[in-house]
Amino acid sequence: MELIVYIIVLAFFFELMDSSAGMGFGTGLTPLLLLMGYEPLQVVPILLISEAVTGFTAGIFHHEFENVDFSFSKKMSTEMRITLMITAFGCFAIFFSVILTYFALKIPTDMVKTYVAILVLAMGLIAILRFKKTSSVYRPKLLFGFAALAGFNKGIGGGGYGPVVMLGQLLSGIYEKSATAIVSLAEGMVSILGFASFLLISTYGVSIDYVLLPSIFTGGFIAAIISPYMVRVVPNNFWKICIPIYALCIGVFTLSNVYL
């Protein structure tokens, strides 16, 4: 087992941002690791395993630090219901992408990624513009629509599930700190199915390389505990502006990966 320091640092940074701003672990870390020369089968399944564990860890600690109420002992909390709804769309996305792969339907990747990046940029801009609004009305139908859109984008291979769901929650009127927690847990649950589909593929002779797993897991796990605490302590107004700006960075980064 090998621990690679710079991979731990990268995983820590991206998971810290993912669990505090609700996006960036997959979208940011995957292209970077591929640029460093790692193969997709060394990166994608490993990120899914790590995201599954860190998503649950972040979810538990967001609940622990009272950023969100995930209780479901007597009556399932509102936040938990929203999480399950978002997770259901994420699971549908994976099912959809497996079907597309099975029937060898190929949608031009660059076109899809461009569309998702522009969507994230537009949503980020709208979220910045609504910064001064002190109160917002919760619009459930809008949230439902954004969750479906995020699932569809992921299903056709464009990624951006985290950014679209996160910004969708903000635009639907959900409190920033709770929205972050909801995305973290939902991504954790969806990643389990994602990794399961990779395990299924591996039974057909595709081998997964686990060399990066200990390093990515170490960085991600530590960040998944620290960031819920950070979200608790830092005032909500900071997250209100930080999340859309980070989303804009993710959008620009995705576009630069496609065209540069």
Add this chain to the structure above:
Amino acid sequence: MDRDNTLNFLNVEEIGKWARFLDTEKTMWERMRIKKRTVVHLGGALAVYIAIMAIFAVIL
């Protein structure tokens, strides 16, 4: 059927009530304090991390 009941999960006041309460009622310094129960849970997380790394050491 009452619309409010059908979309009960859409109760605005419910969503983020803990975080809103902490933001409005507690100062940043108060939010920095960690409960004893949380320290125990952090210890549990450390144990989980060590256990998972031990599994990796064996199987990888």
